[in-house]
Amino acid sequence: MELDTTNWSGEGAFTQALLDVLGTVEQVALLRVEDATSSRSDVEFNFISNELFVQFGTRERRVRAKILGIIPVTRTVTEPVMTVTDLERAMCEMDGVGPPDYADDGMLQYLRTERIVPPYQTRGYKLVELVRIYEAGSESREAPNDV
Numbered sequence: 001m002e003l004d005t006t007n008w009s010g011e012g013a014f015t016q017a018l019l020d021v022l023g024t025v026e027q028v029a030l031l032r033v034e035d036a037t038s039s040r041s042d043v044e045f046n047f048i049s050n051e052l053f054v055q056f057g058t059r060e061r062r063v064r065a066k067i068l069g070i071i072p073v074t075r076t077v078t079e080p081v082m083t084v085t086d087l088e089r090a091m092c093e094m095d096g097v098g099p100p101d102y103a104d105d106g107m108l109q110y111l112r113t114e115r116i117v118p119p120y121q122t123r124g125y126k127l128v129e130l131v132r133i134y135e136a137g138s139e140s141r142e143a144p145n146d147v
Contacts, residue, residue, distance in 0.1 A: 002031070004031070008035055019033060019052075021096065025082075027056050046125055046127050047129075052134070057081045111129070
């Protein structure tokens with residue numbers, strides 16, 4: 001698997017856990033991680049948003065067809081070995097990941113929160129991490145309205 005982290009700041013423990021888990025999936029050929037523009041920080045919370053773009057390996061398959069309904073031909077079709085829905089099923093079975101908080105045919109979304117209390121401080125902050133997984137090369141899409 002090829003990993004591209006050039007557009008990622010390295011923030012997000014859950015994002016790193018997802019990268020480690022996706023590295024074990026044989027069907028994943030390329031994985032790119034980027035910081036999303038919605039990340040922000042305040043006194044009482046820290047919101048980290050990352051996007052993962054997954055490209056699956058491909059296989060070739062021969063398909064028989066007929067031209068004009070009479071001339072038989074054989075074409076070679078290239079198709080991915082896995083889909084986002086297949087990846088969702090695989091992620092549900094992996095330790096430390098589990099099912100996504102939102103999923104559809106083109107995206108998986110995870111939302112994790114934890115309370116951080118640094119040493120020698122009485123007041124901590126809430127860390128919120130949002131990670132979205134898309135298939136690389138798919139159409140651009142809007143964020144879902146119900147999330």
